[in-house]
Amino acid sequence: MKYLFVSLEQVIQQNYRYGFLFRLAGAILILGSLLQAPILVLGVAAWRYHETQAVSQNALQIEAKNLQAATVPLKEVGQKLAQIHQWEPIFRNRLPISALLNAVQVSIPQNVVLDSLLIESEQYDRQPVPGGVYRVPKEYRVVLQGVEKQEGEDLLQEFNDTLLKHLPTGSEMVRSEHLEKKADRLAPFVLQYAVKPSGNYFGLGLKRIAEPDTL
């Protein structure tokens, strides 16, 4: 008597509701759909993250454009600064001779007499600047010749130590030699230094300018 005078469509619909196989299929479909939920959530989260990133990227691009627009007036200043930067190794490698002479002067012990002082630049680099090329020395050779008045005391070593303290970092003594004694018991000597220009010449006695000139 079941399904008597019930249309086939209705019978099929009822089997979809109550039939074991259809319920099983329905359960699998629903569970399958639920399992897709985390993927969906992750997808939505990734999409939202992508959206946020796109928005921030757009904002950054706009900001970059604004900054580029703002730097246009500073372009000339930048060019000047670049030119100044080109002079930086030239200035850095220029040894202030007067300061070097001062350092030698203040380092000479009392019983030492200096006969000659030779300062030579060597090992040049070519530094192009607007308007030409500069030859920038990488090293200075300083040769001191003199005599010691008192024999027996290590005045030359004292002189050497004091002078090295004043010379720029990296400078080194190349030669320290006593020459043949003269008849008047004066002991001649030769000191030779390789001075590296480091740009820091405060040791030579230079002082920082209190208020540098503005550009």
Add this chain to the structure above:
Amino acid sequence: MAYSLTHYLRNFPLKYYLLGGLVRTDDPIISLFLSSENSVTIVSRKRHVIGLESDIASLPDAPPVLGDTTDMLAGSRSFSTKLLSRCRAKGAPRFIFVPDFGVNDLYCNIHATANLRESNIENLLESLHEEPRQVIGSWDDPRPFRWTILNSRFEVMKGNIERRTEQITVIGLPADYCEQVESWVESQRGTLLAVVPVPITCLKWFCEMIPQGSGTAFVMLLLSHSVVMAVVQRQEVILLRQYMEDLEIAYREIPSLAEELKADDYQIYVWSPKAIPVELARNLQGTELTGEVLRQIHGHSVQIRRADGSRVETNGAVPHLLHWLEGCIA
């Protein structure tokens, strides 16, 4: 139309599944006895009757009764929702319709297989769908009908008609009414288990529940618009007649029929959805299938377990019939 994955996915009962139907197996069953004079419903769950309502035809959004054109507007809640909430039952209702038709609305007749051209039930149904006159010579109803074929024990037949089968019962209902019932069931968000006309239900019940042995039983069904008389031998219905007249006219034909059938020892049974008037009962001989008789046949009364925990017993003809049919179908 056959089952297919596409059809399943298109008609996927997602809402039903998500509302618990996926794991629920005890949806309530609402059995409806629908007659223009007497409409009764019983609500069951897990084979237990949990509600009994009478005169439901007058309620808003009531189930359709053939010939009753009263169009009741539904309230905020549907008929079945109210009914189930009264019984404190949940779930999608499953409906069994037992409508009482007039003689002109129910075709119910026994045909000798020897007179049929078709040897197959499907062919026979196809012929009935195409043109009922091919099977029923005197057919003159222009309305489309839905048909089914039963054997003598009122079981639905399929496949070839076996040679030993001497007669079949052809049942026809107006297709309009069946569609009306289906759309009403859809509006109640339920499912339709069956539409079984009252005579078919009663005779099926009679054949299964009342043993006749080798004797002959004359079963008289007193319905709203007609009287149905059936002759049952060895649990098989061998003769079926519908009368538009009253019971007494049908009753007077029994002796002559018994003589034709050479049934010297016969019993008369009378079934009626409501109590037979005393004057009429006085003139009839036979067993009235009601009250204590029904309790003895079933071995128990119909127990209604109400929501408040109380139990009410009834031996009415209709509750017994609906409860039995529900057990048969569900």
